[in-house]
Amino acid sequence: MGINYLYPDFEVHRDKDKCINCRVCERQCANEVHAFDKELNRMIADDSKCVNCHRCVSLCPTHALKIVKTDHHFKENANWKGEVIQDIYRQAESGGVLLASMGTPKDYPVYWDKMLINASQVTNPSIDPLREPMETRTFLGQKSTKIKRDDQGRLITTTTPQLSLNIPIMFSAMSYGSISYNAHKSLAMAAQELGIFYNTGEGGLHEDFYQYGKNTIVQVASGRFGVHPGYLNAGAAIEIKMGQGAKPGIGGHLPGSKIGEDISKTRMIPEHADAISPAPHHDIYSIEDLRQLVFALKEATAYTKPIIVKVAAVHNISAIASGIARSGADIIAIDGFRGGTGAAPARTRDNVGIPIELALASVDSRLRQEGIRNNVSLVVGGSIRSSADVIKAIALGADAIYVATSALLALGCHLCRTCQNGKCNWGIATQKPELVKRLNPEVGSQRLVNLITAWEHEIKEMMGGMGINSIEALRGNRLMLRGIGLNETELQILGISHAGQ
Amino acid sequence: MEIHQKRMPLEGEERFSSGCAISGLFNKNGDRFSGRDAITSISVMHDRSNGLGGGFAGYGIYPEYKDFYAFHIFYYGNEAKRNCEEYLDEHFDLINLSKIPTQKHHNITDEPLIWRYFVTPLPTKLVNSQLDEKEYTARCVIHINTDIKGAYVFSSGKNMGVFKAVGYPEDVGEFYRLDDYKGYSWTVHGRYPTNTPGWWGGAHPFALLDYSVVHNGEISSYDANRRFIEMYGYNCTLQTDTEVITYMIDYLHRRQGLNFEEVAHVIAAPFWSTIGRKSEEEIAEYTYLRNTFASMLITGPFSIILGFNGGLMALNDRLKLRSLVAAEKGDMVYLASEEAAIRIIEPNPDRVWHPSGGKPVIVTLNK
Amino acid sequence: MKRVYVNEQWCLGCHLCEYYCAYANSGQESMVKALKDKTIRARIKVEEKDGISFAVNCRHCTEPLCVKSCIAGALTQKDGLIVIDQDKCVGCFSCIMACPYGALMPNEEGVMQKCELCTTNSHMLPVCVSGCPNKAIVFEER
Numbered sequence A: 001m002g003i004n005y006l007y008p009d010f011e012v013h014r015d016k017d018k019c020i021n022c023r024v025c026e027r028q029c030a031n032e033v034h035a036f037d038k039e040l041n042r043m044i045a046d047d048s049k050c051v052n053c054h055r056c057v058s059l060c061p062t063h064a065l066k067i068v069k070t071d072h073h074f075k076e077n078a079n080w081k082g083e084v085i086q087d088i089y090r091q092a093e094s095g096g097v098l099l100a101s102m103g104t105p106k107d108y109p110v111y112w113d114k115m116l117i118n119a120s121q122v123t124n125p126s127i128d129p130l131r132e133p134m135e136t137r138t139f140l141g142q143k144s145t146k147i148k149r150d151d152q153g154r155l156i157t158t159t160t161p162q163l164s165l166n167i168p169i170m171f172s173a174m175s176y177g178s179i180s181y182n183a184h185k186s187l188a189m190a191a192q193e194l195g196i197f198y199n200t201g202e203g204g205l206h207e208d209f210y211q212y213g214k215n216t217i218v219q220v221a222s223g224r225f226g227v228h229p230g231y232l233n234a235g236a237a238i239e240i241k242m243g244q245g246a247k248p249g250i251g252g253h254l255p256g257s258k259i260g261e262d263i264s265k266t267r268m269i270p271e272h273a274d275a276i277s278p279a280p281h282h283d284i285y286s287i288e289d290l291r292q293l294v295f296a297l298k299e300a301t302a303y304t305k306p307i308i309v310k311v312a313a314v315h316n317i318s319a320i321a322s323g324i325a326r327s328g329a330d331i332i333a334i335d336g337f338r339g340g341t342g343a344a345p346a347r348t349r350d351n352v353g354i355p356i357e358l359a360l361a362s363v364d365s366r367l368r369q370e371g372i373r374n375n376v377s378l379v380v381g382g383s384i385r386s387s388a389d390v391i392k393a394i395a396l397g398a399d400a401i402y403v404a405t406s407a408l409l410a411l412g413c414h415l416c417r418t419c420q421n422g423k424c425n426w427g428i429a430t431q432k433p434e435l436v437k438r439l440n441p442e443v444g445s446q447r448l449v450n451l452i453t454a455w456e457h458e459i460k461e462m463m464g465g466m467g468i469n470s471i472e473a474l475r476g477n478r479l480m481l482r483g484i485g486l487n488e489t490e491l492q493i494l495g496i497s498h499a500g501q
Numbered sequence B: 001m002e003i004h005q006k007r008m009p010l011e012g013e014e015r016f017s018s019g020c021a022i023s024g025l026f027n028k029n030g031d032r033f034s035g036r037d038a039i040t041s042i043s044v045m046h047d048r049s050n051g052l053g054g055g056f057a058g059y060g061i062y063p064e065y066k067d068f069y070a071f072h073i074f075y076y077g078n079e080a081k082r083n084c085e086e087y088l089d090e091h092f093d094l095i096n097l098s099k100i101p102t103q104k105h106h107n108i109t110d111e112p113l114i115w116r117y118f119v120t121p122l123p124t125k126l127v128n129s130q131l132d133e134k135e136y137t138a139r140c141v142i143h144i145n146t147d148i149k150g151a152y153v154f155s156s157g158k159n160m161g162v163f164k165a166v167g168y169p170e171d172v173g174e175f176y177r178l179d180d181y182k183g184y185s186w187t188v189h190g191r192y193p194t195n196t197p198g199w200w201g202g203a204h205p206f207a208l209l210d211y212s213v214v215h216n217g218e219i220s221s222y223d224a225n226r227r228f229i230e231m232y233g234y235n236c237t238l239q240t241d242t243e244v245i246t247y248m249i250d251y252l253h254r255r256q257g258l259n260f261e262e263v264a265h266v267i268a269a270p271f272w273s274t275i276g277r278k279s280e281e282e283i284a285e286y287t288y289l290r291n292t293f294a295s296m297l298i299t300g301p302f303s304i305i306l307g308f309n310g311g312l313m314a315l316n317d318r319l320k321l322r323s324l325v326a327a328e329k330g331d332m333v334y335l336a337s338e339e340a341a342i343r344i345i346e347p348n349p350d351r352v353w354h355p356s357g358g359k360p361v362i363v364t365l366n367k
Numbered sequence C: 001m002k003r004v005y006v007n008e009q010w011c012l013g014c015h016l017c018e019y020y021c022a023y024a025n026s027g028q029e030s031m032v033k034a035l036k037d038k039t040i041r042a043r044i045k046v047e048e049k050d051g052i053s054f055a056v057n058c059r060h061c062t063e064p065l066c067v068k069s070c071i072a073g074a075l076t077q078k079d080g081l082i083v084i085d086q087d088k089c090v091g092c093f094s095c096i097m098a099c100p101y102g103a104l105m106p107n108e109e110g111v112m113q114k115c116e117l118c119t120t121n122s123h124m125l126p127v128c129v130s131g132c133p134n135k136a137i138v139f140e141e142r
């Protein structure tokens, strides 16, 4: 073993008075932390293997367990913090890039939490969603710029293809491979029940899931995994993935260990070979190339599907979005830098990109300045954590939002951020059959439906409070927001006043 | 920040809310009558105003100049007048100009200079602009109101005119001597702002070209509507509901070519559940309108009376959160926030009804 | 009649059902008190082989072999439910031999016990089902 520089991050605390030796924890921990010691006639634990996923904690029938952050620490140093030192030990040991997963845990400002929502008092009435209709239906797609009439003067009502959502929330891209079959199935089933959409991510579409096509967005990424005409036509919309919030400038990476028979078939690549997407699309080096791909996909689907272009929120996002809006794309999806990932280089995840709130505000404003906001719909994601975040995003100008981390949490994820290891104890970010099995899609989809339905209730409640009874009247309605503790520049970018103003 | 302490902000510097009274009178036959009835009608609803703004719009009042745009302009100071007239000279043929006749009234004070111009676009400028006449005129009006300090065009239609001031509407009517004008259609507004901006331009009706809007309510969709309509060359300088509503109607009716019925289906769109019960063709049409012009849906309480050349449209929000009564007697159609405001001028209407939320009442001149 | 059915596809072999059952039928208020340092005697049993597992309890058969085999009349069918009158049980093990599912077993005193769908304890609804983390057993009408 030599010298072990890394002390375990967590300690497994078992209350011996409560433990009944049922060994459920032992059976459920894929990291083999727990074991039963016959001689001692009690459970023991190897803290060093624990990733703090809480599977054992959640299943222990007597609440005998808790996982505690170790209080072992380095000598206080505000500059050389413990995690910084540990990272250096890790790299000195491995010589490799540090890998991480899920969204950045760093303490960046969360602008959602610095905006407050309005409500009606006296001069205009609030509306009670239990007694009056409260509408959340949303259409995504290009809107016609000029109405047309037929020879009898009737409005011609055909439009470019649109997505119709019962509520402006969608599950964002997570590939089959990065997450399990059962996780995918849960998302698909829930999307169908909710009248919204889930997104295949870049790993193709398993043949079992073609039946959910009406509620599916199929993704085309730089690796083109699993892309064929049948796939393109299977979904309700096609998303071109140019970038991802958690790792702008980097392509997806699925290690060969996760690529079993099923995934290799779906992705159309050999079994056990690493699936590494190129960083850029090699047929898109510039905006006019994007236009070609947009139209190639429209041709391939006979102009029946809206095309989404997904980009990571980076510094000049408004100029990029303006370019995309003119590329023929129907919908722009912007992913903020706090967004999740199945695996990304830690340094990229923690340092590249900008927060979605600022990106959204500046893109929406820019598209309006240019008079083209109605030519595209705007979908944003990258850590939308609650119905309040949804309201704020829509008031800033989004047409709809994407959730991924929130959806995974609903499925049981405890944000232990070790997806890259492929041993997810919750059956989500894993391909091991015995672990995948832990997520029964019937249970999973119900939990997703519950979550979105709960948010829907809350959204309606808050809309009613603002005296708004249809979501389109909230969209871009920045007067409904006030900043709290924000400086002039931040307020100006967000296009809102400060609380009290 | 400092402004806050020195004086109250003016209309347009901040957004104010207000409750109001509105009334509309229309003769389907095109017979013209003086502004007196409108004054009488609004005076009944005195308590719905608080003396901080009132105004009228009359249609058919300038038959001798019916082919020219009638600009009514407030000037705060002679310099504003000079600058504005210079601009007008560069862009229009001035057919006639004069002070608008007024009569001193003890309740109406601090009046600006109030001028009237009958104009028509300079042909060469118009051709060069590659715009149609109305768009050209509208852009000039928006330019003056946004960029010429101290000048404010508050009426710009043909054969119609807006008269407004800070004060109770009945006093405003006397001030402008509305007995002397005859129109086939009048709308009137009494204002109850919750704040005291006290700027004449902020009174209602709000008008652009021949559209004029009087409105009672406070819309919750304001900023969604404003940010959307501003994409199309409008500038909501007053930050009032009436202004944004007028611009949206102008955009939808004049620029998109929707008829007034369709306009109503956009701004006070039926609920999806209501749409779902309609015929397939109607579903397609309503859905198309709601989807295409989603950001022009108005939510929150409002009742408006829209005046346009040859007609009136009254419209309530979808939930009918503001009162609106309609009545008919012979060729006359009456619309008002309160029935009493109708009965005072027509005690025995043939029919009185309460238009339901989102359903427009549209009246036009008999052919 | 509602019965407990198995979806072995989703069974994780975690054995929680057994512990909840043992607890439910212990009459104790706390699980710790009921099960600490005890060998549990659950009325549901998880069978495991080659990575497949499922939990079996009494099927409440429409033609119950156990009832037929009981020499003391301790087992009866009541509205479809197979119940045992432990006072009558003489501990002959005939039912154990007869039941093809192994759903009966002796308690600490050698008297037979079996699943009565939690109708005879204070829980009213099968706790094995509510305690299962993955809906691998369900309580429903089929």
Ligand code: SF4
Pocket (backbone or CB within 6 Å): A012, A028, A029, A030, A031, A032, A033, A034, A049, A050, A051, A052, A053, A054, A055, A056, A057, A067, A425
């Ligand atoms: S890794 Fe998860 S299941 Fe295992 S001991 Fe740690 S928290 Fe428990």
Ligand code: SF4
Pocket (backbone or CB within 6 Å): A014, A018, A019, A020, A021, A022, A023, A024, A025, A026, A043, A059, A060, A061, A062, A063, A064, A065
């Ligand atoms: S699950 Fe809880 S009670 Fe069971 S062995 Fe583990 S710690 Fe003990």
Ligand code: SF4
Pocket (backbone or CB within 6 Å): C010, C011, C012, C013, C014, C015, C016, C017, C018, C046, C053, C054, C055, C131, C132, C133, C134, C135, C136, C137
């Ligand atoms: S509790 Fe459920 S998953 Fe666990 S062993 Fe029993 S039936 Fe299987």
Ligand code: SF4
Pocket (backbone or CB within 6 Å): C004, C020, C021, C022, C024, C025, C043, C044, C057, C058, C114, C115, C116, C117, C118, C125, C126, C127, C128, C129
């Ligand atoms: S229903 Fe009750 S008694 Fe029967 S096996 Fe389940 S927990 Fe035990």
